[in-house]
Amino acid sequence: MATKEAVKDQLDKIVTKLEEVGPYVAEDWGGSVQFIFPDLDAAWFLQMAMDGTVESLVEKIDEEAATGVVEMHSDAFIGVYAKTMSTDEARAKGQMRTRKSMEALIKVIAPTL
Secondary structure, X not given: OOOHHHHHHHHHHHHHHHHHHOHHHOXXXXXXXEEEEOOOOEEEEXXXXXOOOEEEEEOOOOOOOOOEEEEEXXXXXXXXXXXXXXXXXXXXXXXXXXXXXXXXXHHHHHHHO
């Protein structure tokens, strides 16, 4: 199992990557993604601003407010971003589930992989 610190570090890298690729990927969207890591008993909420920038990344769970939800085993999350595991493989192993809007994943996750 990956550590909570390793997962937070990867989430911070996602925020940095979103800042690097520019706001055009999520401009006029203003959505959010809830990341849930049941094996760590931890969750983070990533909120995007309407101008396409990252508004906040906070440790909390609010699935109701989230535009999209990604629930993953921490090792799968680290593996996907290290490119040692694909999202398809994570899903097939039952280590990744998504709920609500796929647009959230397209806007936030796809540009950071």
